[in-house]
Amino acid sequence: MANEIVFSQNHIPGIADIATYLDNGGYQSLDKGLGMTPDELIEIVKESGLRGRGGAGFPTGMKWSFVPKDTPKPRYLVCNADESEPGTFKDNELMLVNPHQIVEGMILACHAIGSQQGYIYIRGEFVEHIRAVSGAIEQAYEKGLLGENIRGTGVTVHLAVHPGAGAYICGEESALLNSLEGERGLPRLKPPFPAVSGLYGCPTIINNVETLANVPHIVNNGARWFRQWGTERSPGTKVVSVSGHVNNPGNFEVPLGTPMMQIINDLAGGVRKGHTLKAVIPGGSSVPMLAASECDIAFDYESIAAAGSMLGSAGLIVMDDSTCMVWAARNLLHFYRHESCGKCAPCREGTDWLYKTLARIEETGGSESDIDLLLDICDNMDGKCFCPLGEAAIAPVISSISKWRDEYLAHTAHGGCPMRREP
Amino acid sequence: MPLLPESTQRIRAIAARYPHGQSALIPALYVAQGEQGSLSDETLAEIAGLLGMTPVDVKAVASFYTMFYRQPGGKFVFQVCGTLSCALCGAEELIRHMEEKLGIRAGQSTPDGRFKLEVVECLGACGSGPVMLLGDRYHHNLTPELVDSIIDELKTAPLPEGLPAPQVESAGKPER
Numbered sequence: 371m372a373n374e375i376v377f378s379q380n381h382i383p384g385i386a387d388i389a390t391y392l393d394n395g396g397y398q399s400l401d402k403g404l405g406m407t408p409d410e411l412i413e414i415v416k417e418s419g420l421r422g423r424g425g426a427g428f429p430t431g432m433k434w435s436f437v438p439k440d441t442p443k444p445r446y447l448v449c450n451a452d453e454s455e456p457g458t459f460k461d462n463e464l465m466l467v468n469p470h471q472i473v474e475g476m477i478l479a480c481h482a483i484g485s486q487q488g489y490i491y492i493r494g495e496f497v498e499h500i501r502a503v504s505g506a507i508e509q510a511y512e513k514g515l516l517g518e519n520i521r522g523t524g525v526t527v528h529l530a531v532h533p534g535a536g537a538y539i540c541g542e543e544s545a546l547l548n549s550l551e552g553e554r555g556l557p558r559l560k561p562p563f564p565a566v567s568g569l570y571g572c573p574t575i576i577n578n579v580e581t582l583a584n585v586p587h588i589v590n591n592g593a594r595w596f597r598q599w600g601t602e603r604s605p606g607t608k609v610v611s612v613s614g615h616v617n618n619p620g621n622f623e624v625p626l627g628t629p630m631m632q633i634i635n636d637l638a639g640g641v642r643k644g645h646t647l648k649a650v651i652p653g654g655s656s657v658p659m660l661a662a663s664e665c666d667i668a669f670d671y672e673s674i675a676a677a678g679s680m681l682g683s684a685g686l687i688v689m690d691d692s693t694c695m696v697w698a699a700r701n702l703l704h705f706y707r708h709e710s711c712g713k714c715a716p717c718r719e720g721t722d723w724l725y726k727t728l729a730r731i732e733e734t735g736g737s738e739s740d741i742d743l744l745l746d747i748c749d750n751m752d753g754k755c756f757c758p759l760g761e762a763a764i765a766p767v768i769s770s771i772s773k774w775r776d777e778y779l780a781h782t783a784h785g786g787c788p789m790r791r792e793p
Numbered sequence: 794m795p796l797l798p799e800s801t802q803r804i805r806a807i808a809a810r811y812p813h814g815q816s817a818l819i820p821a822l823y824v825a826q827g828e829q830g831s832l833s834d835e836t837l838a839e840i841a842g843l844l845g846m847t848p849v850d851v852k853a854v855a856s857f858y859t860m861f862y863r864q865p866g867g868k869f870v871f872q873v874c875g876t877l878s879c880a881l882c883g884a885e886e887l888i889r890h891m892e893e894k895l896g897i898r899a900g901q902s903t904p905d906g907r908f909k910l911e912v913v914e915c916l917g918a919c920g921s922g923p924v925m926l927l928g929d930r931y932h933h934n935l936t937p938e939l940v941d942s943i944i945d946e947l948k949t950a951p952l953p954e955g956l957p958a959p960q961v962e963s964a965g966k967p968e969r
Contacts, residue, residue, distance in 0.1 A: 498927035535858035552818035613878035
């Protein structure tokens with residue numbers, strides 16, 4: 371499709387193989403990019419306005435510029451491929467279908483930050499993806515696109531795959547670094563930020579898969595070309611992962627600013643026959659839910675924020691009128707309780723109490739005061755957790771209570787879920 | 794049971810690729826689990842020795858990550874996603890069906906040790922739910938009929954030695 375960047379080559383059979391990738395313009399950006407100074411490379415990415423596609427949306431060029439220039443220490447690039455945010459499966463497809471695009475982006479990013487060693491940290495369940503990316507790296511070494519003095523440019527870049535082992539928290543960048551060092555995946559205190567002190571105490575930049583996949587295209591075509599899509603503050607495209615109650619779930623790359631209902635109805639086929647839209651979670655499970663009446667908005671960072679939620683990782687979970695919102699919140703808290711690393715008390719205890727209280731309301735109705743209890747627990751977690759996981763866990767609770775309080779009350783009146791389908 | 798010489802060799806080779814050998818711990822645990830199916834205290838101590846760590850530090854890491862097994866479980870482990878997107882597409886009903894089919898509850902293994910059923914958190918394949926991971930393969934858009942045929946086929950399949958694990962040796966900086 372005309373509006374695709376990182377998915378623009380997905381239709382080419384065999385694009386995961388280096389011969390096909392090279393035939394289709396693959397690794398061309400290295401001729402231009404490795405010929406630039408690191409500062410020039412950072413500048414072009416800054417001008418493009420590319421923002422991190424992993425969830426936080428931080429400007430990528432600016433992040434790269436935080437690496438100290440005069441450090442005697444080695445610098446590292448880490449590609450975060452620990453994709454585990456419920457509702458998000460874009461890096462999944464990017465790695466399986468077009469792994470060389472990621473390798474190419476990593477080489478450029480390494481040059482920009484002066485790093486000779488990059489790691490791609492892939493969640494352990496993605497065995498096939500680990501195979502695909504490892505194969506791409508191996509082929510790139512064979513062609514002299516990785517290693518010492520790439521294509522005679524004097525630039526040296528080594529890449530390696532590192533597997534995760536089943537821990538959502540390792541998607542948080544400092545926890546990922548601990549995991550990569552062979553530790554438990556616990557988040558680190560910031561500052562110092564990884565750009566100053568990251569992997570092995572050395573300056574480290576951590577970028578998401580989709581972010582890095584955009585870089586070769588920006589280098590090839592320029593910042594202005596990239597800005598033909600999206601909005602002033604959200605330039606470019608975004609891969610939106612649509613899941614849940616839609617007829618045609620999947621990944622869709624769209625210009626940022628595309629109407630959200632167009633993504634749901636035209637691309638994802640709309641909600642199932644005989645049902646109506648009830649709610650969406652626009653940016654992966656860690657962002658507040660939106661009611662159907664709030665969904666006539668543009669899909670970009672600022673519009674979703676104005677609606678009271680976040681673009682996050684663009685994992686768009688669609689729920690139709692058959693969904694019990696207490697059940698949905700309970701399901702997500704089961705996830706956060708399991709994935710809390712246990713380092714800080716507000717998250718470790720809070721997620722457990724939130725889950726137990728939601729389970730009580732859903733199973734037996736609980737009491738009206740349980741609703742206040744939930745909000746009180748959320749208040750005791752808000753701004754008080756060590757890392758963003760705890761803050762994420764309260765989003766489904768607060769948003770579901772504020773928008774569907776009547777459903778919570780119906781549970782209390784009914785002595786359990788009025789919508790529960792019996793086994 | 795000590796690790797096979799091939800396994801210790803693989804672990805040493807992986808460790809040599811990192812600036813700090815401890816970084817090889819997760820890959821090393823996969824190598825051991827791939828060979829033995831689960832991670833005994835004895836194996837963890839052996840890995841600690843190979844990587845210059847204390848056994849308690851290795852144990853802390855092995856117990857933190859859900860993909861490592863401290864106890865032998867089923868030879869075929871069904872990891873069914875129970876998180877929201879899959880649940881919206883019928884994962885709860887599918888899990889109940891599998892419990893009945895296998896005659897066990899989620900979290901248990903069959904008495905003969907052939908099958909284990911686990912409900913896991915988001916597998917990152919939400920667009921084709923319900924999904925499950927079986928060995929190193931994802932199975933998408935599952936229905937009761939589909940899992941029945943998978944289970945029936947595995948009832949007579951030859952038992953694997955260890956557990957399938959990601960391999961990372963093939964790519965990366967050559968050994969130094």
